[in-house]
Amino acid sequence: MNKNVLYRSIPKVDVLLEQESVQALIQRYSRETVMEAIHEETEALRARIGSCKEEEIEEVQQEINRLSEKIRLSVERMHTPNMRRVINGTGTILHTNLGRAPISREHMAKLQDIVTGYSNLEYNLEAGRRGERYSHFEKLLCKLTGAEAAMAVNNNAAAVMLILSSMAKGGEVVVSRGELVEIGGKFRIPDVMEQSGAVLIEVGTTNKTHYSDYEEAITEETKALLKVHTSNYRIVGFTDTVTIDDLVPLAKEHDLPIIEDLGSGVLVDLSKYGLTYEPTVQDSIRRGADVVCFSGDKLLGGPQAGIIIGKKKYIDQMKKNQLTRALRIDKFTATALELVLQEYLSEENAIRNIPVMRMITEPLEEVTRRAKSLARMLKNAHLDAEISLAPCESQIGGGSLPLERIPSMAVTIKPGKMSVPSLEEAMRRTALPIIPRTVNDTVYLDVRTIESGQFKQIVEMLGELI
Ligand SMILES: *Cc1c(COP(=O)(O)O)cnc(C)c1O
Numbered sequence: 001m002n003k004n005v006l007y008r009s010i011p012k013v014d015v016l017l018e019q020e021s022v023q024a025l026i027q028r029y030s031r032e033t034v035m036e037a038i039h040e041e042t043e044a045l046r047a048r049i050g051s052c053k054e055e056e057i058e059e060v061q062q063e064i065n066r067l068s069e070k071i072r073l074s075v076e077r078m079h080t081p082n083m084r085r086v087i088n089g090t091g092t093i094l095h096t097n098l099g100r101a102p103i104s105r106e107h108m109a110k111l112q113d114i115v116t117g118y119s120n121l122e123y124n125l126e127a128g129r130r131g132e133r134y135s136h137f138e139k140l141l142c143k144l145t146g147a148e149a150a151m152a153v154n155n156n157a158a159a160v161m162l163i164l165s166s167m168a169k170g171g172e173v174v175v176s177r178g179e180l181v182e183i184g185g186k187f188r189i190p191d192v193m194e195q196s197g198a199v200l201i202e203v204g205t206t207n208k209t210h211y212s213d214y215e216e217a218i219t220e221e222t223k224a225l226l227k228v229h230t231s232n233y234r235i236v237g238f239t240d241t242v243t244i245d246d247l248v249p250l251a252k253e254h255d256l257p258i259i260e261d262l263g264s265g266v267l268v269d270l271s272k273y274g275l276t277y278e279p280t281v282q283d284s285i286r287r288g289a290d291v292v293c294f295s296g297d298k299l300l301g302g303p304q305a306g307i308i309i310g311k312k313k314y315i316d317q318m319k320k321n322q323l324t325r326a327l328r329i330d331k332f333t334a335t336a337l338e339l340v341l342q343e344y345l346s347e348e349n350a351i352r353n354i355p356v357m358r359m360i361t362e363p364l365e366e367v368t369r370r371a372k373s374l375a376r377m378l379k380n381a382h383l384d385a386e387i388s389l390a391p392c393e394s395q396i397g398g399g400s401l402p403l404e405r406i407p408s409m410a411v412t413i414k415p416g417k418m419s420v421p422s423l424e425e426a427m428r429r430t431a432l433p434i435i436p437r438t439v440n441d442t443v444y445l446d447v448r449t450i451e452s453g454q455f456k457q458i459v460e461m462l463g464e465l466i
Helices: 003-009 013-018 020-028 031-051 054-065 067-078 105-115 135-145 156-168 189-196 211-217 244-254 281-287 312-320 322-327 331-343 347-353 355-361 364-380 420-428 452-465
Strands: 149-153 172-176 182-184 199-203 222-228 258-264 291-295 306-310 385-394 406-415 437-439 442-446
Touching: 003 031, 003 054, 013 020, 013 031, 013 067, 020 031, 020 067, 031 054, 031 067, 054 067, 105 331, 135 149, 135 281, 135 306, 135 331, 149 156, 149 312, 149 322, 149 331, 156 172, 156 189, 156 222, 156 258, 156 291, 156 306, 156 312, 156 322, 172 189, 172 211, 189 199, 199 211, 211 244, 222 244, 244 258, 244 281, 258 281, 281 291, 281 306, 306 312, 312 322, 331 347, 347 355, 364 385, 364 406, 364 452, 385 437, 385 442, 406 420, 420 437, 420 442, 420 452
Parallel strands: 172 199, 172 222, 222 258, 258 291
Antiparallel strands: 149 306, 291 306, 385 406, 406 442, 437 442
């Protein structure tokens, strides 16, 4: 066994440091990172030699010969951001693992201009004094929803917590058992309530809650009635829920506020576009909810945020709550929210200029036309694969409209020699990773969630793989 020969053939650190390629790396990056890479890579080689079998010796020798190359790749990796753009071929529009709602390039360009310099984030330019960070979008939200006041925090989970802490701390909040939602990521309504210092009074059963259940639960300690939109599941069959309209007289009688957690905040009636009706934010305010909260990056299609709207006296209480300081949004979010909300001043603009809205409402004929174009480009690239089209179904995702399926069109790839799992893995490892769906041993790219502008790159990358 000539493992000792192998160990000795690993170049010494000082020898490596004299190599021109390594010197160039030091110039470009830093001595520290290059040294770190040298140590990591030589250690890895030693471990490899230690565990390699007799028949692998030739292979390991070649790895040793490629050491400088490995060092270069390792240094470059350290300086390349791990967070990257990926192509979403899954057809799930609000994909939580893939960053939920994409922000449009146009909005990003405006945002870039604002955040790369100083801004009037908390400065009132007219009065020449301190301003409020919510002022940029508060009026807009009120105009769009009919609410008296508005603010935003980091996400909707934080919004629920802040609302309960401001309005019900030390008291009781009545909620239906059918609405004790777990959103994922361990966000459970009962746990959030506990954190906020409010006591949860569960009423009704999983499938049925009646007006009288709420009525009987109200005591001296009751501070609010809470409705939670079951945004990520549906209870169907023998069911009964109490709507906000039903609750309003009861709340009035006992002088209690109604809080509604809508989850996904839609401002547009989606049923006009062939989807199931999802209660809109405006609806909730019109029906008499006193405070409503929803996510910024679900169906609204904006940045991650928890938007809170409602009666001024409650919103003012929240703005003063110490928790708000810990949950407040930053300038990126404040800017992006204003840009996205402005689009909603016209439904047409919202559909056209907000990527999530555009993807949800894109007609099947249009998706099919684009899918044909991608398929044609892939065929022209002469890959060792069978390229075809297949009807498929897109989903909303992100815990919104769980039963909704939107008819869509996929480009399918059935590789010749390569197996589907190895193609799928290779696609994930490219410079611009592509995340597909695999169905019946075929790779599916649902074109609804892929921008036409990226077709060319997809074809180039697949060309290198198959
Ligand atoms: C998604 C959701 C939340 C949490 O919102 P995030 O913005 O993800 O924090 C809270 N409540 C409901 C009903 C939801 O659907």
